[in-house]
Amino acid sequence: LSYTDSKPQAHIEKTMAAVRAWKARQR
Helix, strand or coil, rough: CCCCHHHHHHHHHHHHHHHHHHHHHHH
């Protein structure tokens, strides 16, 4: 995804949010 190159921070935050949601579902 090329858009992540221009906004790496937004991509990181989105990924971290997805990881948190995934971990919450695993509980």
